[in-house]
Amino acid sequence: MKKIFLDLGNQPLANNFSKKYIPPIFRLKLKFDTKSKLVMINKHMEKERMFNKSYPYRSSKSKLVRELFKELSKKIKKKLNPENILEIGCNDGSFASNFNKEKVVCVEPCSDVAKEAKKKGLRVYVNYFDDLLIKLLLKNHQKFDLIFSANTITHISDLNSVFANITQILADHGTFIIEEPSLLETIKKNSYDQFYNEHIYVFSTIALQNILKKNKLEIYDVENIKVHGGSNRYYIKKKKNKKIKISLRFKKNLNLEKRFGINTFACYKKFSKRVQKSKKELIKLLKKIKENNQKIIGYGASAKAVTILNYCNLKENYFDFFYDTTQQKIGKFLPGTRINVLKYKKLRDNKTYVFLGAWNFYKEILKKEKSFYMNSGKFITHIPYPRII
Ligand code: SAM
Numbered sequence: 001m002k003k004i005f006l007d008l009g010n011q012p013l014a015n016n017f018s019k020k021y022i023p024p025i026f027r028l029k030l031k032f033d034t035k036s037k038l039v040m041i042n043k044h045m046e047k048e049r050m051f052n053k054s055y056p057y058r059s060s061k062s063k064l065v066r067e068l069f070k071e072l073s074k075k076i077k078k079k080l081n082p083e084n085i086l087e088i089g090c091n092d093g094s095f096a097s098n099f100n101k102e103k104v105v106c107v108e109p110c111s112d113v114a115k116e117a118k119k120k121g122l123r124v125y126v127n128y129f130d131d132l133l134i135k136l137l138l139k140n141h142q143k144f145d146l147i148f149s150a151n152t153i154t155h156i157s158d159l160n161s162v163f164a165n166i167t168q169i170l171a172d173h174g175t176f177i178i179e180e181p182s183l184l185e186t187i188k189k190n191s192y193d194q195f196y197n198e199h200i201y202v203f204s205t206i207a208l209q210n211i212l213k214k215n216k217l218e219i220y221d222v223e224n225i226k227v228h229g230g231s232n233r234y235y236i237k238k239k240k241n242k243k244i245k246i247s248l249r250f251k252k253n254l255n256l257e258k259r260f261g262i263n264t265f266a267c268y269k270k271f272s273k274r275v276q277k278s279k280k281e282l283i284k285l286l287k288k289i290k291e292n293n294q295k296i297i298g299y300g301a302s303a304k305a306v307t308i309l310n311y312c313n314l315k316e317n318y319f320d321f322f323y324d325t326t327q328q329k330i331g332k333f334l335p336g337t338r339i340n341v342l343k344y345k346k347l348r349d350n351k352t353y354v355f356l357g358a359w360n361f362y363k364e365i366l367k368k369e370k371s372f373y374m375n376s377g378k379f380i381t382h383i384p385y386p387r388i389i
């Protein structure tokens with residue numbers, strides 16, 4: 001049974017940056033499946049509406065993302081030494097370009113992003129990861145020793161079909177690595193902004209294992225990584241491959257989640273109450289700043305910021321503009337609002353309050369804006385509760 005636990009109000013498509021104002025188009029609610037323990041959003045948009053020729057997200061925009069991908073690729077070469085690799089949702093090729101181009105095949109449905117990966121010398125199938133593509137991959141390639149996918153699998157609604165397809169194209173000795181935001185971290189940090197139209201699911205280790213097992217796959221190791229506000233890197237194998245041992249880290253993660261109650265509906269009811277409180281407090285904080293006639297801008301026009309601003313109804317009446325480094329977002333409105341996204345400039349005016357839309361890159365931002373921060377410049381965040389830093 002699927003039970004709703006939170007209503008995040010009317011929301012737009014989180015990456016629909018446009019020069020024209022586009023109002024919110026759907027009601028975003030969160031639900032928990034009592035059987036599989038999966039947490040998901042209630043409305044699934046057609047993939048073509050979200051991932052098409054003009055998709056603005058670029059992995060390479062974050063130093064942390066680039067560094068973690070580089071580090072992981074070194075580890076993969078050393079420990080797994082794969083001869084043929086598939087990446088699903090390669091975006092601009094930030095991960096795949098760390099490997100010998102002859103050994104990698106990529107899948108990326110958004111043609112504008114795929115073009116950037118191709119410029120790096122990568123072979124890219126400009127397709128969705130679906131049954132049709134599987135036939136093509138099986139025809140043109142050997143089964144893969146390594147399949148990698150970061151922040152993509154939770155964007156695809158039919159998980160059973162994804163994992164059944166993985167079983168077909170993964171070599172029997174192969175490893176499938178997924179990176180996705182951690183549900184435990186999301187709840188601990190009260191980061192309800194992890195939910196938007198593209199994040200159809202936020203995985204717990206418990207739920208992911210339940211679904212994988214139905215498709216003859218299983219997690220054998222989990223790494224907790226810092227990116228995107230706290231993610232998990234899951235190492236997955238075929239169930240019939242008994243050569244790889246299940247790690248202690250996997251068991252520890254499972255136990256931590258169980259102890260936290262992530263497999264119970266009560267956990268989500270509590271989370272829902274904390275989120276509603278966070279909304280009230282953030283509105284109060286920003287209202288007070290505006291009443292003192294002070295200026296607020298946003299830093300990082302992330303999909304997360306879109307969820308927060310639309311849920312809390314904090315729009316152009318609160319924010320002067322948002323800074324962002326992404327070319328495809330600049331000169332457009334933050335979805336669901338009339339807030340302009342401007343080309344990033346180093347922060348100088350220490351009287352302006354700066355809301356961290358990209359709070360998950362806080363350390364990276366603080367390094368860049370050291371002079372602003374050291375000069376009494378003030379950041380606002382809502383993580384883990386609304387406050388001025
Ligand atoms: N993997 C990169 C990373 O972690 O930085 C990009 C993540 S981005 C949030 C999600 C990527 O998945 C986008 O580039 C998108 O086009 C791609 N994607 C979405 N749906 C997909 C599907 N059905 N099949 C393959 N790729 C998909």
Ligand code: TMP
Pocket residue numbers: 061062063299300301302303304323324325326329344357358360361364365368
């Ligand atoms: P994400 O949380 O979905 O990765 O989005 C982060 C957004 O923040 C993305 O549009 C890039 C932007 N950004 C900046 O503008 N400056 C920065 O220093 C960082 C780290 C991100």
